[in-house]
Amino acid sequence: MKKTLIASAIAAATFSGAALAQESNLPTVYGNIQLAVVHSDVEDGSSGIGHYDNGSTIGVKHDHEIAPGIKGFFKAELEFDADDKADNGGLNAFDEAYIGVEGDQFGKIWVGSDDSTYESAIDEISNYFEVASQNFRGPYDTGEGDLIQYSTPNFGGLKLHGAVQFNGDDDKGEKSYPYQLAATYAVDAFELAVAMDSNDGDFAYSNGTAGTSVNNENTYGVRGSYAAGDLRLTAQYQTRKDVGDLWGVFAGYTMGKNVFAVAYEFGDEDNSDAETSTITAQALHNLSDNMYVYVEGYLNNADDGANDFDTTDLAVGATYYF
Template sequence: MKKTLIASAIAAATISGSVMAQESNLPTVYGNIQYVLKHTNVDGAGSTIEHADNGSTLGIKHDHEIAPGITGFFKLELQGINADDKDSSNGIDALDEAYIGVKGDSFGQVWVGSDDSVYESAIVKIGNFHEVGSDIFGNYETGEGDLVQYMSPSFGGLTLAGAVQINGDGDSRTFGNKSYPYQLVATYAVDALEVSAGMDSNDGPGINNENSYGLTATYNMGDLSVIGEFQTRKDVNDIMGVMGVYTMGANQFALSYQVQDVDSTGDKNDTIILQALHNVSDNMYVYFEGYLSSADGATYYADPDGTTAAGDEQTIASVGAVYYF
C-alpha cells in the first residue's frame, strides 16, 4: 500500500513537472485595441470627424535557449482588425511584424523578416512617439520587409547596427530589378545622454539613390526628457524636430515641434503637437493630442482620401483610449 502511494506520488510529481516545463515553454500572446475620435479642420477646405481603429494588433512571440548564452526568438504581429466597425472589417487581414532570430551576450542579435528597421528605431523618435501620428516622419525609403538586421552588444556604451533589404526579381516594389538597400546605425549612451547617427542607402526604384542621414540625441533628466532630431537627403528634404516629455505619476505630457524643408519646391511645412496621456491602470491608458500644421502650399485635405479642396493650415484634435495585454 505504501509502495503504491509512493509510486503514485512520484508519477504525479513527474506529470506535474512535465506540465510545468511545457507551460514555461509556451509562447506569449499579446495584443491591444486602440480607438480614437478625431476632428480634422483644414482652413478653407472644411472639416471632418471620425471614430476609428488607431492600429489594433494581435501578436504572439516566443524565445528559447538553444545553448548556454544563445537564445532563439520569433515574433508574429497582425493588424487590420478595424475594431471600430465590424461592417468594414474582414477580421485580421494585414501583417505588421514577422521575424525570427538568435541573440547572445557575446555577439548581439541577428534577425530576419519584417520589422521596424534599425534606422527607424534609432533615428525617427518624434515621428514614432505620438498616437495619431505626425505628418512629418522621415525621408528614407528602405521598407520594413525582406530585412536581415544585426545589432551588436554594447561596447562601453557604443552599439552598432546594420540592415540590408533583399529585393529579388519577384518583389513588386523593385519592378523586376534586384536591389539591396542597406542601413548603418551607431548609438552611444553615457549617463543621461544617448546619441544615434544613421544612414540609409535608399538603393532602388525610388525618388533618387541619394543617401539619407539622421542624427538623434536624447537627454533624460529624471521625469523630463528632451529629444532633438535631424534628417537630411539631397534633392528630397531636410527634417528637424525637438520634443520634451514630462512624466508626473500616472500622467505624461509632451510638446514637440517639427519642420520640413522640401528641396525640389523650396516649400516648408511645420507641425506643433501637444499630448496629454493618463495611465488608467497597468493595461489601459487614455490620451488627448492636438496638432497644428502649416505649409507654404495647399497640402492638407480635410477628407483623408484627398478628394476635397486643400488648404495650407490644418488642426487636429483627438481623444483616444488603448487597452493592451
C-alpha cells in the same frame, strides 16, 4: 497503501514538473485594441470627424536557449480593425514577423519584417505619438519588409547596427539591396544616434504601394536624447539631397500616472520654397497597468511659396493592451 500513495505522489510530482517545464516553453500571446476619435479642420477648406481603429494588433512571440549564452527567438504580429463591423475581414493586415538568434558575444541577428535600423535609431518623434496625423516621417525609402538586420553587443555604451533589404527578382520592382547603417551611444542620461539609408530600392516597401523613389541619394540622420528620471528631451535632424531637410524637438514628462508631451517639427524642400511645420501636444493618463486614455492636438502649417494654410487635428483615444 502507503506505497501506492507514495507512488501516486511521485507520479503527480513528475507530471507536474513536466507540465511546468512544458508550460514554461509556451509562446507568449499579446495584443491590444486601439480606438480614437479624430476631428480635422483645414483652414478655408473642409472639416470632418471620424472614429478610427488606430492600429489594433494581436501577436505571439517566443524565445528559447540554443546553447549557454545563445538564444533563438521569433515574433509575429497581425493587425485588425476594431472599429468597423461591416466588411471586416478579421485579421486583415500585417505588422511584423521575424526570427533571429542573439548571443552575449556576437550580438543579435534577425530576418523578416520589423522596424528598420534607421527608423529605430532616428525617427523617434513620429513614432512616439499615438495618432501622429501630422507628424513627419523621415525622407528615407527603405521599408520594413525582407530585412536582414544585425546589432553588435554593447561596447561600453556603443552599439553598431546594420540592415540590408533583399529585394529579389520576384519582389516588387527590380532586384535591389538597399542598406542602412547606424551607431548608437548611451552613457548615463545621454544617448546619441547617427544613421544612413542608401535608398536603393524602387519602392516604399513598408506599405506595398507602387511608387518609385524620388532619387538614389542617401538619407542621413542624427538624434540626441536626454533622459533623467521622469523627463525626456530629444532633438533630431534628417536630410536627403534634392529632397529636403527635417528637424524636430521633443519634450516628455511623467507625473505619476500622467504623461505630458510636446513636439515641434519643421521641414523644408530642396529646389522649392515649400515649408511645413507641426506643433504636437499630448496628455496621457494610465488608468491601470493595461489601459490608458489620451488627448492629442496637432497644428500643421503648410506653405508652398504661393499658398499658406493651417490644418488642426484633435484626437481623443483609448488603448487596452495585455
